[in-house]
Amino acid sequence: MATSLKKKNRPVLLSNLVGCASPVNYVCTVAHEEAIISASDDRTLRVWAKRTAAQYWPTICHTYQSAVSALAYDGETRRLFVGLGSGSIHEYVLSEDINRMEPKRTYNAHTGRVTALKVNIENNWLLSASRDKSFEWYCTSTGRQRGNFKTQSWCTAVEYP
Numbered sequence: 001m002a003t004s005l006k007k008k009n010r011p012v013l014l015s016n017l018v019g020c021a022s023p024v025n026y027v028c029t030v031a032h033e034e035a036i037i038s039a040s041d042d043r044t045l046r047v048w049a050k051r052t053a054a055q056y057w058p059t060i061c062h063t064y065q066s067a068v069s070a071l072a073y074d075g076e077t078r079r080l081f082v083g084l085g086s087g088s089i090h091e092y093v094l095s096e097d098i099n100r101m102e103p104k105r106t107y108n109a110h111t112g113r114v115t116a117l118k119v120n121i122e123n124n125w126l127l128s129a130s131r132d133k134s135f136e137w138y139c140t141s142t143g144r145q146r147g148n149f150k151t152q153s154w155c156t157a158v159e160y161p
């Protein structure tokens with residue numbers, strides 16, 4: 001099947017991020033900006049802005065106590081949710097010029113590494129999964145836990161429309 005692909009159908013590398021020494025766990029784009037947010041095992045969250053034709057440069061580099069393992073970003077409200085290896089989730093509001101993050105709230109959500117986050121602003125929900133074998137959801141207006149579900153093994157992904 002791979003041999004039947006034509007050259008014009010193959011993916012093309014447009015640019016890359018230089019400067020991460022450890023594995024990058026998650027990357028998301030910033031809506032309406034030429035910017036990317038990355039989460040890394042080197043305990044950093046970076047916001048990268050496109051400065052030249054194909055080069056991205058960090059505008060924010062925030063270091064945490066443990067690995068940054070998951071991200072969720074809502075471009076409409078500019079809210080950024082950062083899941084850590086320690087189990088906590090930090091909420092920020094990203095500035096319009098993407099040069100700073102304003103802390104809003106910390107969720108003491110899990111006892112193990114956060115593996116996935118999904119935000120649904122319409123319902124004010126933050127959904128999270130973790131290696132502590134739990135799936136939890138929170139109200140983003142109040143920060144209160146709305147429910148949880150314990151599983152037999154690690155939770156690794158979350159999806160919601």
